[in-house]
Amino acid sequence: MNTKDRVTIYQVAQAAGVSLATVSRVINKQGNVTEATRLNVEETIKRLGYKPSGLAQALATNKSTNIGVIIPNANYVYISNLLAGISDVAKTKGFVLSLFTTSHSREEALSMIEKVITSHVDGAIIFDDELDAEDVMKINSYSVPTIVINKKIIGDKVGSILFSYEDVLSKFIESYYKKGGDKQMTFVHVHDGGRLLSRNEKAFRETHERIGQKYNVINCDDSYTRTYHDFYEYFQNNKKGYFIAYRDSIAAAIENAATDVGLKVPEDVEIVSLVGTKYANILRPSITALHINMQEVGQRSMYMLIDLINNDLVDKSYRFEPLVNERSSTIKR
């Protein structure tokens, strides 16, 4: 019995000698209460240590002031940046976040959607690569306003935030060859990297095929240590290369492996990180990276969600374009 002794509004009313309706009015500052009774009620509230039950309030008003957030295991820096952004504005707007984390399986993501629905949240923000459009529409069919990140989805109560990675990557590659880039490019694929990775890989392949350049794709694990070892081996026989890695830590593994083998970055080995964070700038040599400020994305998505909840979201779609930060891991051409 968790809250056996929870003080209820009724007990406050009794102790203050008024009805529970009056107490409710005081709590919600609705006025229509005499100064005297208000003070009396407020005093007893303090004396009894009464705190309204958010549950009961939510049930009565049909508003939970809760936002459901579906994200993959919050262990990547860019995910935690996103979360920080969401949390920032949620706090100032008086919302509480309910966290639902998924781990690379559509099944689990689906069960999280179920949970979000039963959770009675006022809205949801979804950033999960595994979900299909129809999965998201399911949550929408329960009329839960939803912002979907990194997936184009249209719907009544759905807004989306999109990343224009492919275009930027495509131009980046073209420009590389145009300016005389002579190393063959290698795309470093990560197991279970999700759709953002796949889309980038596709763009990588298509761009190369379009301009008639040879390319390469390598698989690696989503672990710094293993990737480091793999590339340490790799660089025994391969002394040159231009690598496009998904994440900073992958890029760092390649860079460190190259350096430790005795190769020069960027002279021998060039590296680009696709989803750059602040660490791309801290690592040495600093790593050229495509970068989207995920904290801004988080803030934006929360603002959009609030508008969606209030029915005044005009543009249901917003695009973030990654910035290309050229640093020391690539040669300036």
Next chain:
Amino acid sequence: MNTKDRVTIYQVAQAAGVSLATVSRVINKQGNVTEATRLNVEETIKRLGYKPSGLAQALATNKSTNIGVIIPNANYVYISNLLAGISDVAKTKGFVLSLFTTSHSREEALSMIEKVITSHVDGAIIFDDELDAEDVMKINSYSVPTIVINKKIIGDKVGSILFSYEDVLSKFIESYYKKGGDKQMTFVHVHDGGRLLSRNEKAFRETHERIGQKYNVINCDDSYTRTYHDFYEYFQNNKKGYFIAYRDSIAAAIENAATDVGLKVPEDVEIVSLVGTKYANILRPSITALHINMQEVGQRSMYMLIDLINNDLVDKSYRFEPLVNERSSTIKR
């Protein structure tokens, strides 16, 4: 009107031609239902797309299956690791996390405690430097089982997880001088670093005073860029030093500044990070760091909380001792 059209248990009952009590039994698999009616009810549930309201369930059962988590702005790597750990076991145990983030102010942390209480959570995990013991006891007086991280607190429904940083740091310092360490040590203080930092600084000072060694304390901003610039200036006139920094990014700022000025790490400048993450190992030169696996801390705290909720937590206190990972940013002595 958010969920105007939410399907209720009553509507299911009506559509299935049974009473809502029967539907409730089916949902909760309580048996005492004919195979035929069960199938019938399950069919209508699916047909109507009914999802029970977690709110109403929580209100009726006095169990929300929600855990309140109070942490500082989830933007540090070690915080997001902690969160990932909590989230891991919460998920497998069927709990949802409600996130309450604070930002370096006791006042805000207090208001978050209020929110946790109104939130009707089944338990709470608190990791916040600003809170006093009495603040935490407040949440406990509402009989919310609570695990407090990084603060020694005793109470009926309170457990705590402690970090033994001071001891380890103290021994580390002693051993440094014993083995002939000749650089003067400098503790790099961060504004608003919280109590963990303060405690470490205190241990740093006391150890030096006890063994009669001179020391130094420097202030810096909690920003990689500013700290980098500050130390870039600093190293114009100071060509040697042994720095103990709070965080990896601070340590990296010092290391990069030293390197960029032309100093050698670790020959001229040695650096230790107090709260190391995986990045301490990725940065070059790799950074010697004290390290606590925050993901493990998160998991442990969640396990302890569940035991606390079920009234069978035997040891109400658990200690994590940081590992000292000696790497390339210090000289092996």
Next chain:
DNA sequence: TTGTACGCGTTATCAT
């Protein structure tokens, strides 16, 4: 200004 009574969507205790 204040109080009464009903509804929010469940669970659970009774009868039947």
Next chain:
DNA sequence: ATGATAACGCGTACAA
């Protein structure tokens, strides 16, 4: 096995 009905803690028309 099934069905009324009273909680759970609160908001809110409506009446007084």
